[in-house]
Amino acid sequence: DTGVSQDPRHKITKRGQNVTFRCDPISEHNRLYWYRQTLGQGPEFLTYFQNEAQLEKSRLLSDRFSAERPKGSFSTLEIQRTEQGDSAMYLCASSPRGPSGGPFSGSYEQYFGPGTRLTVT
């Protein structure tokens, strides 16, 4: 399978514990995104990497959240001291670099993984 993969698919944790999720993007995709989706809502942007550089962070990403992409391949999202409000589906997406020629020459399509469902009890 050459799609975006995420691990684990489900995580149940107690309030106050730390959790870490992993995302493996499609090979050679240099852009990687993390989103959070709560029940009945559309996904909300958390953060974005281009290669190993974290270029954008949403204000939703509190100081308890940290994301890394150390070698520009897989990424991890860590939540420290989890709270019940952190319960959500965490989605990862990747996107290829567009061909040279200007900002309109890339597809800008994002390919999503299956998500990690976090339940904080």
Add this chain to the structure above:
Amino acid sequence: AQTVTQSQPEMSVQEAETVTLSCTYDTSENNYYLFWYKQPPSRQMILVIRQEAYKQQNATENRFSVNFQKAAKSFSLKISDSQLGDTAMYFCAFMKLPKNYGGSQGNLIFGKGTKLSVKP
């Protein structure tokens, strides 16, 4: 800030019929992309169709087509010959394009979604 509004929380359609899902957005940007994504129950998000704002021609992908009205900031999705496999949440999404090549690529801004049920 950009916002995306989907005013229909739920819709249903008979198999083989046509259904249209509505989406409006608000932006002061001139260069952007619009997308429709499909999220089947317990499965991952899949891109259905994409529209570049600078193109006047409406995008089509097989049974899926859009009606893009840039001045009205409207971007509806039409599904023709609905199939049972079309049952899913459908999300409209907006992406602002970078102002120069190599600039940070915009994230997707999603609406709240429309739950579509196709009935046999």
